[in-house]
Amino acid sequence: MFYLSKELYFPPVSETKSHGIIAIGGDLSSNRLLLAYKSGIFPWFEDGEPITWWSPNPRMVLFLDELVISKSMRNILNRNTFAVTFNQNFRDVMANCQQIKRDGQNGTWITNDMIEAYCKLNEMGVAKSIEVWQNDELVGGLYGIDLGNVFCGESMFSKVSNASKVAFVTLVKQLQRNNYKLLDCQVYNPHLESLGCREIDRSDFMKILQNSN
Structure with a gap:
């Protein structure tokens, strides 16, 4: 296992262990986080644990033209049941992602320190959010x-049915309009698969990412 020092460095993702962990330690400084994402690496740990950095293989991604929108979701979008904004309430979106209860999880990996770190990235224009509203209440988002050409999705939440799906679909349509190559979803889950995401080999993901940097 590679233990990070104060030096701004990550080992090549080819050195990642089979469980997906590439390094432990370091910090959540803006420069380190930016280097991590550009290197195909992201932090994932619980409060009280050391910072743990991951680069899983395979990698869950969405090729934007493979987005699956169900008939029922199309109806919801056409009815304009929700209002959607971009990058207007970043901190509140992260806070809701932190607090939402998820099946099979006892706690959250979104620590308070992580919220502060990503809010700094938001101020730099790197971390972004999508907010979904119903009757002027924030009910979903991601x-x-x-x-630039790849968007690395971190987390989403939904307080009412379909709100997070609306955020996801709206994001993908925005990325399509701006000619992005990929939406990185990190690790498999069946909800993402239902939206068209699929696993690819990490080496293929890295080729796309490196051509985008």
Whole structure:
């Protein structure tokens, strides 16, 4: 296992262990986080644990033209049930992602320190959010890291049915309009698969990412 020092460095992702962990330690400084995402690496740990850095293989991604929108979701979008904004309430979106209860998880990996670190990235224009509103209440959203041609999705939440799906679909349509190559979803889950995401080999993901940097 590689233990990070104060030096701004990550080992090549080819050195990642089979469980997906590439390094432990370091900090959540803006420069380190930016280097991590540009290197195909992201932090994932719980409060009280050391910072743990991951680069899983395979990698869950969405090729934007493979987005699956169900008939029922199309109806919801056409009815304009929700209002959607971009990058207007970043901190609140992260806070809701932190607090939302998820099946099979006892706690959250979004620590308070992580919220502060990503809010700094938001102030730099790198971390961005999508907010979904119903009757002027924030009911869903997602946030992630914008690398220019690749958007790295981090987490999403929903307080009412379909709100997070609306955020996801709206984001993808925005990325399509701006000719992004990929939406990085990190690791598999069936909800993402239902939206068209699929796993690819990490080496293929890295080729796309490196051509985008």
